[in-house]
Amino acid sequence: MTSWTDHLPVLPVLLPMATAVALLAMGDGAGGHGNRVLRRARWLSLLSVLAGLAIAVALALRAADGTLQVYRLGAWPAPFGIALVIDRLSALMLVLVGLVALPALVYASGGWDAHGRHFHALFQFQLMGLSGAFVTGDLFNLFVFFEVLLIASYVLMVHGQGRERLRFGVPYVVLNLAASALFLVGMALVYAFTGTLNLADLALRVPQVPAPEAALLQAGAMLLLVVFGFKAALLPLHLWLPNTYAASSAPVAALFALMTKVGVYAILRVHGVVFGEGAGDSQLLVQPWLLxxxxxxxxxxxxxxxxxxxxxxxxxxxxxxxxxxxxxxxxxxxxxxxxxxxxxxxxxxxxxxxxxxxxxxxxxxxxxxxxxxxxxxxxxxxxxxxxxxxxxxxxxxxxxxxxxxxxxxxxxxxxxxxxxxxxxxxxxxxxxxxxxxxxxxxxxxxxxxxxxxxxxxxxxxxxxxxxxxxxxxxxxxxxxxxxxxxxxxxxxxxxxxxxSDRAGYARAVLGNESAQTVRPYRTTGGSR
Structure with a gap:
């Protein structure tokens, strides 16, 4: 028999999504000053962020003993279904999201949210994307949550309008769209030579890809590094950040401080773990470049x-x-x-x-x-x-x-x-x-x-x-x-x-039997 606490791992995604939908349905008092609808939107958004922070703290306390909390949507087994995974790292990042989002929202409610339309709904969609990126257990849904937070950020960046925001907002959108296209290409190459995008499954399959095929797999991994490096603002992909953040309103820029950490998190998960120690011919692929x-x-x-x-x-x-x-x-x-x-x-x-x-x-x-x-x-x-x-x-x-x-x-x-x-x-x-x-x-x-x-x-x-x-x-x-x-x-x-415990992560996400019987994907045979 399952308890309601078993559903905690999915709440960091569902709560801001449901809040955003509710805010869109009720309106947000666009352009209002002291408007009753806007006040209600502020309180609903604030209560949602407070609840999200409480959930993040509860997940961090549960993860503190080393337990990996795996939530399989639709009860589909990994790697075939969508799995959300809460370990110490993802729980820490969720708490950090709440700690930044709460003061940023309170600051925005001092008047910035009245400078344009649907600020609070966009804020919640941004939190949904950030939280989803930190809890997802596979690359494809990492891409999905990247897009959710980016789409929200496009509008938040120009919220309140202004010549300077539009000037820096357009290049920001164009560059992120190009990075998203590279993300898809990189994922396609990784999938072509492993047959999976689940991070736990990838950690087991990447070491089994033989040298002739590993070259294209590594090309896909390097494309992903370009994408994550752009999100994190690593040299030489950093020039967009200072002017873009400076042109944004202060609460939006404060929340955007988390976006670069999504890129850092992705580098750590993908290149630090999947392509890290024990990855066979692809081991420590980015080490000569990253430092x-x-x-x-x-x-x-x-x-x-x-x-x-x-x-x-x-x-x-x-x-x-x-x-x-x-x-x-x-x-x-x-x-x-x-x-x-x-x-x-x-x-x-x-x-x-x-x-x-x-x-x-x-x-x-x-x-x-x-x-x-x-x-x-x-x-x-x-x-x-x-x-x-x-x-x-x-x-x-x-x-x-x-x-x-x-x-x-x-x-x-x-x-x-x-x-x-x-x-x-x-x-x-x-x-x-x-x-x-x-x-x-x-x-x-x-x-x-x-x-x-x-x-x-x-x-x-x-x-x-x-x-x-x-x-x-x-x-x-x-x-x-x-x-x-x-x-x-x-x-x-x-x-x-x-x-660093790749085997333990795989056992928790895939189950003991799946983790022990995984077979490499062969492009010549077209099957696993």
């Missing part, structure tokens, strides 16, 4: 931050630099490095999301100068906003005892062999230049001020507690990582170790 690309991404990201002329673009470039640091740890291909990558991923996502909200609040209080890094009238709350920027800068740069420092120390400790000097040089160099860039920005924004009165009453704009509270929530969450660093470290250690 150099990641280190170059981190270096270029921080240089872009130094050259930025607005605070929002600076934060966008720091997002690129943080991705480089995370993927560099993944590219070391060890459980210790993967654990460090996960710890740093959680920290960087929270602090970057908080900095995007902070950038807009500062811009709103500086009159016509906005977020441009040039002298302007003083902000209404220089002490509070200045301290929050200092906290974010210290954490991103990796100063002790903040979580950025802990994550970078873990990465440096995991770096071994010939790559270690390069990892140390780039990680420490990026941290130092990050501190320089944010210190320069802070000195201009809060010290190089003109003391004449602000025109049009801008000085107090964005000073509402309703806008300050969600931003503070994100920074408090980063501080909580310091307080609970030890249990979080144990959790990510166990998550990294669990990912």
């Amino acid at each position: 150099p690309m990641a280190l170059a991404t981190g270096a270029l990201g921080v240089l872009g931050a130094l050259a930025s002329t607005t605070l929002a673009r600076l934060v966008g470039w720091l997002n690129v630099a943080s991705v480089g640091t995370i993927v560099a740890a993944i590219g070391l291909f060890s459980t210790a490095a993967w654990s460090a990558a996960l710890f740093y991923l959680v920290h960087s996502t929270l602090v970057v999301a908080g900095l995007f909200l902070l950038a807009e609040l500062v811009a709103a209080q500086r009159g016509a100068a906005g977020g441009t890094l040039e002298p302007a009238t003083p902000v209404a709350q220089p002490v509070l906003l200045g301290l929050l920027l200092l906290l974010g800068a210290a954490s991103v740069a990796g100063l002790p005892p903040l979580p950025g420092f802990l994550g970078k120390v873990m990465i440096l400790q995991a770096a071994q062999g010939p790559a270690a000097p390069w990892v140390w040089a780039v990680v420490l160099g990026v941290g130092f230049l990050t501190l320089v860039g944010l210190a320069r920005a802070g000195s201009i924004l809060f010290w190089a001020v003109r003391h004449e009165p602000a025109e049009g009453g801008f000085a107090s704009a964005g000073a509402s507690p309703r806008l300050l509270a969600p931003m503070a929530m994100l920074f408090v969450a980063t501080l909580a990582l310091v307080v609970w660093a030890s249990p979080v470290k144990r959790y990510v250690d166990a998550a990294a170790l669990q990912m």
Whole structure:
């Protein structure tokens, strides 16, 4: 007899989908200010996000003992049916989605959601795509959830309209459509030589593909790396991100901080596990490429931050630099490095999301100068906003005892062999230049001020507690990582170790008998 708790793994997908449909049915008070329908939409969306966060925490607690929760839709056995899999990693990512989505939604409900149509429905579809990407157990449905979150992001990116958003939104859509086409080609090649797209099944079949056929299989895997690298904003596929995120509204940019992590997650799942250790002729396929690309991404990201002329673009470039640091740890291909990558991923996502909200609040209080890094009238709350920027800068740069420092120390400790000097040089160099860039920005924004009165009453704009509270929530969450660093470290250690257990993952998803009797797919015979 099944319990209702057995259906928890599917709720992170169904809940935002059902909420989005309900919001579309009731309308969202488009263009309204204090409209009753809009207020109802806000409350429904907020309650849904709170429920989603509670579900994510419950799944993380259940996964903490190492249990893999497998949900087979329609009771179809894997790999033939759709399987959702909750392990420590996917549960961690679901909690992270909730921790970012909640303050972003509260911030948006301060007025941004009234600037266009159906903001809350689009927000929920975005959460559906993000959550689905983290719980799906096969490549095809990873593609499906990619498309769900991307379609929602296309509209959210231009929500509220504006020339700059349309200017950067069109290339964003076109490039993502091209990446989606490559995703399909890469999947087709993988399926042609393995006969499956289920991740657990792939982990068993990829090692059995012989050398002559493995070349095309590897070509498909490299195409997937291009796609995931684009989503994660790895060099040289990163140029779209800083301007796109800076042009978006602050709550949307904060939520978008999670989108790059979907690409990082996919690289870890597919190239770290399926094409990782024990993958036969395709073993560690991307290792020669991944670490150099990641280190170059981190270096270029921080240089872009130094050259930025607005605070929002600076934060966008720091997002690129943080991705480089995370993927560099993944590219070391060890459980210790993967654990460090996960710890740093959680920290960087929270602090970057908080900095995007902070950038807009500062811009709103500086009159016509906005977020441009040039002298302007003083902000209404220089002490509070200045301290929050200092906290974010210290954490991103990796100063002790903040979580950025802990994550970078873990990465440096995991770096071994010939790559270690390069990892140390780039990680420490990026941290130092990050501190320089944010210190320069802070000195201009809060010290190089003109003391004449602000025109049009801008000085107090964005000073509402309703806008300050969600931003503070994100920074408090980063501080909580310091307080609970030890249990979080144990959790990510166990998550990294669990990912390396390919056989255990296969047994949980496919069942003992299927995992033991799998036969390789042969293109000449056309059958399994």
